[in-house]
Amino acid sequence: MPATLRDPDRLLPADPGTRAIARELYESVARHRILSPHGHVAAELLAEDRPFADPAGLFVTSDHYVTRLLHASGVSLGELGVGTTDADPRAIWRRFAERWHVFEGTASGYWLREELTGVLGVVSELDPDNADEVYDDIVAQLARPQFRPRALFDRFGIDVLATTDDPLDDLEAHAALQVSGLSGRVVPTFRPDGYLDPDAVDFRERIERLLAATGEPASFTGYLDALRARREHFLRHGGVSTDQGVEEPYTVDLDLNEAERLFTAVIDGTADAADRRAFRGHMLFQMARLSVEDGLVMTVHAGVRRNHSAATHREFGPDTGHDIPVATEFTRNLQPLLESFGLEPGFHLVLFTVDETTYSREIAPLAGFYPSVYVGAPWWFLDAPDAIARFRAAVTETAGFTRGSGFIDDTRAFLSIPARHDTARRADAAYLARLVAEGRIGMPSALRIIDDLVDGLPRRVFKL
Amino acid sequence: MPATLRDPDRLLPADPGTRAIARELYESVARHRILSPHGHVAAELLAEDRPFADPAGLFVTSDHYVTRLLHASGVSLGELGVGTTDADPRAIWRRFAERWHVFEGTASGYWLREELTGVLGVVSELDPDNADEVYDDIVAQLARPQFRPRALFDRFGIDVLATTDDPLDDLEAHAALQVSGLSGRVVPTFRPDGYLDPDAVDFRERIERLLAATGEPASFTGYLDALRARREHFLRHGGVSTDQGVEEPYTVDLDLNEAERLFTAVIDGTADAADRRAFRGHMLFQMARLSVEDGLVMTVHAGVRRNHSAATHREFGPDTGHDIPVATEFTRNLQPLLESFGLEPGFHLVLFTVDETTYSREIAPLAGFYPSVYVGAPWWFLDAPDAIARFRAAVTETAGFTRGSGFIDDTRAFLSIPARHDTARRADAAYLARLVAEGRIGMPSALRIIDDLVDGLPRRVFKL
Amino acid sequence: MPATLRDPDRLLPADPGTRAIARELYESVARHRILSPHGHVAAELLAEDRPFADPAGLFVTSDHYVTRLLHASGVSLGELGVGTTDADPRAIWRRFAERWHVFEGTASGYWLREELTGVLGVVSELDPDNADEVYDDIVAQLARPQFRPRALFDRFGIDVLATTDDPLDDLEAHAALQVSGLSGRVVPTFRPDGYLDPDAVDFRERIERLLAATGEPASFTGYLDALRARREHFLRHGGVSTDQGVEEPYTVDLDLNEAERLFTAVIDGTADAADRRAFRGHMLFQMARLSVEDGLVMTVHAGVRRNHSAATHREFGPDTGHDIPVATEFTRNLQPLLESFGLEPGFHLVLFTVDETTYSREIAPLAGFYPSVYVGAPWWFLDAPDAIARFRAAVTETAGFTRGSGFIDDTRAFLSIPARHDTARRADAAYLARLVAEGRIGMPSALRIIDDLVDGLPRRVFKL
Incomplete structure (x- = not known):
């Protein structure tokens, strides 16, 4: 299915009877406010409130869950912008799009899709052919005040x-x-x-x-x-x-x-x-x-x-x-x-x-x-x-x-x-x-x- | 559901087809006599055949599976009658009823419900409001010869x-x-x-x-x-x-x-x-x-x-x-x-x-x-x-x-x-x-x- | 069910919706050629291409997954032909048939049934009564060129x-x-x-x-x-x-x-x-x-x-x-x-x-x-x-x-x-x-x- 058509029952059990119960339970807390009593987001990110730089930095370079699997698949960390400011973000993004399939079935892959679609509204499954288009789309979004x-x-x-x-x-x-x-x-x-x-x-x-x-x-x-x-x-x-x-x-x-x-x-x-x-x-x-x-x-x-x-x-x-x-x-x-x-x-x-x-x-x-x-x-x-x-x-x-x-x-x-x-x-x-x-x-x-x-x-x- | 209306298919798999098979298998042995080749019931209990003393001693004080979780929830073992004969059984029972919810999802909680309902015929879910009533009900039951x-x-x-x-x-x-x-x-x-x-x-x-x-x-x-x-x-x-x-x-x-x-x-x-x-x-x-x-x-x-x-x-x-x-x-x-x-x-x-x-x-x-x-x-x-x-x-x-x-x-x-x-x-x-x-x-x-x-x-x- | 009527959906999930998906996925690769990059079959078996000797040697004596459980059930390894050439293959086979039930639920049991039925076309569940008949049937099969x-x-x-x-x-x-x-x-x-x-x-x-x-x-x-x-x-x-x-x-x-x-x-x-x-x-x-x-x-x-x-x-x-x-x-x-x-x-x-x-x-x-x-x-x-x-x-x-x-x-x-x-x-x-x-x-x-x-x-x- 296209990424935008995420199954509203995703992650719930397949058995129909159990799923109906799970749906009711999930719905009862789906919109509760988030308590996050342990994490690694920097306070400066919010204090400074600058726009996010670019899709590569946001989704790839800064997330060692993501660079980890790309590295295992044969891409050097340098090519992903780790430890350097020289790397071209668009080139990093293309690497990522080429290897999107290595995340299938992983927790990171699931979260990435949720972020791209749920947060940024990306309407298509990432692949090498649409990598540039998606990149530009995200850049445009990140420039908007509501994405700060x-x-x-x-x-x-x-x-x-x-x-x-x-x-x-x-x-x-x-x-x-x-x-x-x-x-x-x-x-x-x-x-x-x-x-x-x-x-x-x-x-x-x-x-x-x-x-x-x-x-x-x-x-x-x-x-x-x-x-x-x-x-x-x-x-x-x-x-x-x-x-x-x-x-x-x-x-x-x-x-x-x-x-x-x-x-x-x-x-x-x-x-x-x-x-x-x-x-x-x-x-x-x-x-x-x-x-x-x-x-x-x-x-x-x-x-x-x-x-x-x-x-x-x-x-x-x-x-x-x-x-x-x-x-x-x-x-x-x-x-x-x-x-x-x-x-x-x-x-x-x-x-x-x-x-x-x-x-x-x-x-x-x-x-x-x-x-x-x-x-x-x-x-x-x-x-x-x-x-x-x-x-x-x-x-x-x-x-x-x-x-x-x-x-x-x-x-x-x-x-x-x-x-x-x-x-x-x-x-x-x-x-x-x-x-x-x-x-x-x-x-x-x-x-x-x-x-x-x-x-x-x-x-x-x-x-x- | 009220405790008395226990699901006859409890613990069997949710998938309807598998459940039907499981029900047939379970029914085929449900009434087999019990073989218990390892346990910790004292022979004196049966040799002396005295009536059980009270609900607190029977369900709480003597069962370290139960005192364990009550202790974790903040009740001292002394308040539960462990290591003392001074504790008031009714007060212990009230503590237990207040904290009944800590057993939800646990094996002990499941067994306790089976004992209260299946053995003693308690007709309602234990809670702070009915604690005394259930206590008195159990005391009356335990005095009867069929509960020795x-x-x-x-x-x-x-x-x-x-x-x-x-x-x-x-x-x-x-x-x-x-x-x-x-x-x-x-x-x-x-x-x-x-x-x-x-x-x-x-x-x-x-x-x-x-x-x-x-x-x-x-x-x-x-x-x-x-x-x-x-x-x-x-x-x-x-x-x-x-x-x-x-x-x-x-x-x-x-x-x-x-x-x-x-x-x-x-x-x-x-x-x-x-x-x-x-x-x-x-x-x-x-x-x-x-x-x-x-x-x-x-x-x-x-x-x-x-x-x-x-x-x-x-x-x-x-x-x-x-x-x-x-x-x-x-x-x-x-x-x-x-x-x-x-x-x-x-x-x-x-x-x-x-x-x-x-x-x-x-x-x-x-x-x-x-x-x-x-x-x-x-x-x-x-x-x-x-x-x-x-x-x-x-x-x-x-x-x-x-x-x-x-x-x-x-x-x-x-x-x-x-x-x-x-x-x-x-x-x-x-x-x-x-x-x-x-x-x-x-x-x-x-x-x-x-x-x-x-x-x-x-x-x-x-x-x- | 008789062994010949193996469930075509065997090992697939019981939930009907999930099973339908699984069936489609399985069917898409069911006939792919086999890649076996690690195993213990001897090259001589194929180079010499001799007929297999007898059912006992083929299914019991040479497979330590099988002798293992038979040994646990009380049969000595010697009685199963391990470490000796004196054992009578038909006697070994009868031992195996008597104890066929010890393999139920095991991986070995599953594979044995697949081999007997899927490879050799044995039409009945092995038991002590048909042990000799099945033995003779397999001996006859193994003598045919298509079983070399x-x-x-x-x-x-x-x-x-x-x-x-x-x-x-x-x-x-x-x-x-x-x-x-x-x-x-x-x-x-x-x-x-x-x-x-x-x-x-x-x-x-x-x-x-x-x-x-x-x-x-x-x-x-x-x-x-x-x-x-x-x-x-x-x-x-x-x-x-x-x-x-x-x-x-x-x-x-x-x-x-x-x-x-x-x-x-x-x-x-x-x-x-x-x-x-x-x-x-x-x-x-x-x-x-x-x-x-x-x-x-x-x-x-x-x-x-x-x-x-x-x-x-x-x-x-x-x-x-x-x-x-x-x-x-x-x-x-x-x-x-x-x-x-x-x-x-x-x-x-x-x-x-x-x-x-x-x-x-x-x-x-x-x-x-x-x-x-x-x-x-x-x-x-x-x-x-x-x-x-x-x-x-x-x-x-x-x-x-x-x-x-x-x-x-x-x-x-x-x-x-x-x-x-x-x-x-x-x-x-x-x-x-x-x-x-x-x-x-x-x-x-x-x-x-x-x-x-x-x-x-x-x-x-x-x-x-």
Whole structure:
């Protein structure tokens, strides 16, 4: 079918009886405002509100989900404009149109079509023959006021949008947005990874900047106080959560002497691998302690080996499509953290994984006991219709619907936000419809649950 | 729909054609007598045959599946009557009714509804407004003779019910039940974990009691003979199996000198972590040897980290909802045991897991070669409709239907037994119906298979 | 239903609307010629073209998928003719007929029925009563010229069939087939495992034979040159790929001095476990280097513990049904190999697994970035309808349809080749039909994709 004739029942189950139930459930939340409590859109995009530059930058170069598969199909990242300003956007767009078929069946392909058609009104399926015409059409659209970021923010019905920010960010863009008359909130998220992991690029320099910015002494205690101060800065600017990205969610409680010793060693560069792991594990533990203190929700995105291809990282930098998941362990790794803070009132710990095996085995059982633990929505490679169906089936029978985080889009691609939330709503409607069709819950319950998944739950879990 | 109007086709597939097949399969076994070869109902419950105390104790306090999710939702275990006799049952029940919705979509929620409606005839959906009324209604029911344990045992159509017992249990309740005129058998299960794991609470005292009870000397050989003697005690009281619960199913064959050395060290408290692991691994190995000798079926429930929250364990004891699964390895861990005993005629080893990844990867391939190995039914967090569907799909293509254990309810909640078996029958009917609808097996085969799953298979595997 | 009345819609989804779509997709490729770029049929079978001996040898004794489950059901391998020439084929066949039901629901059972009915025209369901009659019927069929291997090769419509061969094989059978007028190609595959793994049986003797055959000196460099020479021999005989079977896909780059040291140590027998692992890991790395040089496609079949039952291995040899999968790690293990060769133009690395958890977590993300990495088709225990459905759902949303290998039958059972490819086509039609029914792709795309999966993709990936 032409792209404009999207099936209104798309993503709903094929069985006609189940589909009718799913349609009713979906319709009941289809126009709810969007809550996006974790993502990677920059506040500057909205604060500056400049028109988007061109279709290639918007849909290809800036989206590592897209460059990733084009790269796998044989196009170099340089040809796609990654790490360079020399590339001709129209040439990039033609490359993309030629290889449009590599996205078929993928989540990215689905979102791209939704963006092109649903947001920009492109009326035909992209192909090499119409690439230039579509390009010109999009360029014309992007020049119009209603396609500038703030206008789209309003049109998308975004109620809350969280950004992800460096601890030393001044958050001026957020401050400006608070008084800008935008129809929803833009809140910062404290993302301290580069300041917690001794193996991070420029770790020592980061710590020096952090201590200098806060006037704290070069000791473990000073370092903790500096982090505490920057968290308060985020809180004052509307922040609701901190985010930790780790290859393993290892945690350990150390006494202060040992922590001071490790701090000195990681700054001096004398820490061995075991020391650096202990430091990371203790800092994940300390982030929980600070969340208990200040009330910021703690999210953990675990189990990704970053920058798998060193050659690509050297030439094109991070976030260029070769972060690859690894098997992840939560039960033992989080035990020290949960021993100390798992039963603390008001503490919220949201666990995200790209290792599906942990859903039924570890995360749902943990969230089914600890009042602080929430099952993070399907993340990254798992943020797609079939993966969402597997997620719901894996966690619901153990943890029900009240122990989840609500949907998280986690995207850098601003135009994909409505498509991603719509996908999640359709996927949840599909799952709930099956429970109704199989006599496992009643329709009134299903209607109440889907409303809560879209609205109440993320507000409660993220303290919005 | 009101709870009383349960869908007679509940849990069957939504597609009308497949549902009709599933209904026929389900109906063919719906009224088969129940075989429950592994569970945690106490023999005393039936031997004493006292009326159940009150709805809170029956449905909430005693069921850690239920307290678990209520705890996660913010109610303390103390408020639910765990570890105390002070709590007001009616107040507990009101808490439960307020939070009834947290169970929606869970296996526990499904069983609870079946118990309330199917067993007790409660005619309305539980909610805060009718909590007192339902409470009083259940109290009145429980006072009636037909709701006493033995009457329910008969009404449920239980043919065999296995309990789980301490090796030093005198099994007097079992002996009494054998001459009580009960319409089915109640058989004990030998569960020696606390006597095999040096890290178990009061391990040394347990061993001393074991040796004293059997008159054996304090040596490894004496210890083995003591275990052998207690197994014989269980055999004389109708026992058919032994059960081992382990965090990892590690096994190792040691020579007698090394075993004696380890025995001395674990009793003296001088054994380090590696020694204790070796001792545990060797005792799992020895349990297989003893099963080859005496014919008791060996079941292994592997991969759970017990008592994850030490604070909760200290205050409320074990089995309070925070046993959390871990990734589990069978292929390498069981190789020493299977090298020695895997081909022994008459040896039955049933493997249970809460790590779904092992179904297709390890357990089905092992059971598809070794005549002694059987695929344990979905256990604990996996004992639910969607999880059962995943289990069947994961193991059947490799191991067929004849290498499974038959359904195991593994429950402490006596009233949930019929609901659990009914769920398994419906889930198996649903899976088989799909195979028939997809032309993969014929209907006569499917009818024969479901009959075998419910009746013949558990009898053969558990030597009933 | 009788076996002859196989449902023409078998394996297609039950929902009528989805089934109609699936049928159209399946029909569009049902008669495509077969590409089998990885398998274990011997070239001699076709070169010699002798009639098949008897039904027992053909369907039971030679197929360890079949002997495996019969063994689990209590029949010894000796009774099935494994490792002996004394067994009476008719007695074996009767055993098989008695236990036909153990295969119900399994992939083997499905293929066996397809072979009996689809290839040999057996008109009734096998059972103990008709075992002799069916046996005689098959014997009569096998004596006819149209049931000799080459005639079946033509009838099956095989376009390319890859064998799997020892590096020192002279490939005379392949040479003979090239001029035999066969309607398709038979190509060898270089399988060097026994020459790369110091723990392989007769490793030292193999290396000596390898060096002697190529005239290379006993040094690491000589050893590499010898392997290079034998790969060239395979290339000259039409070989397109090399295959590596490993328990773990560990890779490591070593300098030449260290490699020479390890080579000496593994030949002398002085290498410890760490040395032997390093040697294996470096040789997997070197196989990638040689593939970059000579263009042979590199396939890796990882994650199987071979010969789990030592007693069975001693008595009956390898490939007797007790190779058991283990959890497998690709992300970290392959990083050294991919750092060096992952971006090399023309390098093709196809990853096969029997650990399903790696599909969405590791293999699809790797293949979604590295142009060299392809997602291997479901393998061994996973080569079955439900497992294929899980595979497609797990990898497609991340990697699409263009990063797969196309179907691989990997079989020793020549008669099962059409059934296996037909199963894969039906399973892919079922998956694509669901995407169409759910409005995720259009029918023209689905028709193009299924054609590519069956024909274009395997030709490109395996350079056919």
